[in-house]
Amino acid sequence: DSGVTQTPKHLITATGQRVTLRCSPRSGDLSVYWYQQSLDQGLQFLIQYYNGEERAKGNILERFSAQQFPDLHSELNLSSLELGDSALYFCASSVSGGSYTQYFGPGTRLTVL
Amino acid sequence: AQTVTQSQPEMSVQEAETVTLSCTYDTSESDYYLFWYKQPPSRQMILVIRQEAYKQQNATENRFSVNFQKAAKSFSLKISDSQLGDAAMYFCASLSGGGADGLTFGKGTHLIIQP
Numbered sequence: 001d002s003g004v005t006q007t008p009k010h011l012i013t014a015t016g017q018r019v020t021l022r023c024s025p026r027s028g029d030l031s032v033y034w035y036q037q038s039l040d041q042g043l044q045f046l047i048q049y050y051n052g053e054e055r056a057k058g059n060i061l062e063r064f065s066a067q068q069f070p071d072l073h074s075e076l077n078l079s080s081l082e083l084g085d086s087a088l089y090f091c092a093s094s095v096s097g098g099s100y101t102q103y104f105g106p107g108t109r110l111t112v113l
Numbered sequence: 114a115q116t117v118t119q120s121q122p123e124m125s126v127q128e129a130e131t132v133t134l135s136c137t138y139d140t141s142e143s144d145y146y147l148f149w150y151k152q153p154p155s156r157q158m159i160l161v162i163r164q165e166a167y168k169q170q171n172a173t174e175n176r177f178s179v180n181f182q183k184a185a186k187s188f189s190l191k192i193s194d195s196q197l198g199d200a201a202m203y204f205c206a207s208l209s210g211g212g213a214d215g216l217t218f219g220k221g222t223h224l225i226i227q228p
Contacts, residue, residue: 088156106155
């Protein structure tokens with residue numbers, strides 16, 4: 001158990017819908033990262049937040065957005081969902097940004113029908 | 114931008130034997146870090162080992178060790194005394210030391226342990 005929690009574990013929805021994935025980092029970690037794992041694209045970095053502020057963007061679509069709240073939990077919002085958005089979405093956290101090791105949550109499996 | 118290449122989609126090893134998984138990377142940065150993560154059938158991403166690029170000494174963690182060849186941009190993982198629980202996807206990843214970025218992953222190597 002990494003100490004990073006993600007909810008829900010599984011999510012099934014329809015095209016065009018909007019969903020929110022939630023992540024709670026390890027106690028004491030200030031930085032949260034979101035990743036997408038799909039068969040087509042492999043593991044891709046989406047976005048990083050540090051202490052409530054956006055710090056880095058990766059291959060995140062404009063239909064996707066994220067935020068980190070004062071209690072340091074983070075949410076990833078996915079809208080206008082397409083079949084290709086079906087994937088495993090991971091949250092990871094680290095003490096700070098930079099070189100600190102990232103510890104991953106169990107992931108949320110999103111299926112878009 | 115960083116790139117990570119794992120050229121072995123699948124490897125197989127007999128239980129108790131030693132296996133080496135290959136990884137090459139490319140980066141223009143002088144400050145970076147390299148990782149191996151394991152993803153078993155549960156899909157959880159588990160850190161196996163970490164290497165700081167500025168360290169010449171190869172990292173080791175129990176049965177897991179790396180061969181870090183900085184000039185060749187190579188970062189292989191050696192698993193000694195392979196166990197059935199080692200069966201998983203193994204991902205090599207790089208991270209910029211600059212502070213604002215995510216991990217760049219390779220496509221992974223599926224490791225099969227033969228009993």
